[in-house]
Amino acid sequence: MNSPIVCSRITGTGSYLPGNPVSNNDLVARGIDTSDSWIVERTGIRYRHLASEQTSASDLALEASLRAIQAAGRVPADIDLIIVATSTPDFVFPSSAALLQNKLGIKNGAAAFDVQAVCSGFVYGLTIADKFIRSGSHRCALVVGAEVFSRILDWNDRGTCVLFGDGAGAVVLEASSDPGILATAVHADGSYSEILSVPGQVSGGRVIGSPFLQMDGQAVFKFAVKILAEVAHEVLHASGMNVTQIDWLIPHQANIRILQATAKKLGVPLEKAIITVERHGNTSAASIPLALDDAVRGGRVKRGDTLLLEGIGGGFTWGATLLRF
């Protein structure tokens, strides 16, 4: 008898946002030379959350993970693979995933590592976890996107500091005989590394280069709209599906205008897109799992729905995952 094909399926979602929402007018009150109307018009962002100085990516990841594990009906000891997507890890090393493992009290030797693909990190993490599970080596993965992007923002650069926020989202991904993840695709093109970067490094006890995020906003915008539609078609084609079969588009939450333009290019009505950028800002690797959990807990995304997740980030990196929830 043939053994059943092993697929991977999301069995629980969770998320966490630190502190109170910080409005655009709160930023103005802090002395940033901007306005609520400029930020809303150009980005769709009204609020973001900012972590305290004492809060690290693994702290945010812990809260999101506990919620995802509970939603999956699991306990931390069931987890055998931990992947944290982050560009703002607690330390150079150990990884935030290893720190998270310890905070969750997991003592079973579960593999734990970080993925650095900036805003595409969660899609990369999900892709890796899916492949681990399909290989049969692991059965119950925790995939987290966790960021404290406020740490790498130059609060004197109004062109970038108003865009980002902190937070974490997590999913439990388990071996299953039913799909689950239908198709994934991840890509990168390092020749675009300069349009979005934090070009600094720790060396000899100093930061060499810049510790702050730098961005050519318009170049990112154009690249994002082009590539997100392409990668969406790639995963649809790989699974023999078409765009009308998508129940929900869950894109990286960078900017409402990128989101609208991508949905239009794909032919997905905006009512089928999960949009949280207004309340969360751009939380980089955390934005997709935060939006997913928001939609699940808000009752919009239901079991059996077909979801298209897609992200783009510094590197440049991009990717998409088509899945049955």
Ligand code: UT7
């Ligand atoms: O995860 C991927 C992350 N990155 C993105 O998603 C970024 C994608 N790009 C964008 O979303 C847009 O390019 C931005 C929202 C970043 C900028 O919008 P834009 O329409 O490309 O504006 P711009 O950079 O061309 O700036 C237009 C004007 C400039 O003033 P002048 O030169 O026309 O007088 C800026 O100085 O807006 C000014 N400006 C601001 N004004 C008020 C830039 N930032 C601000 C601000 N408040 N925060």
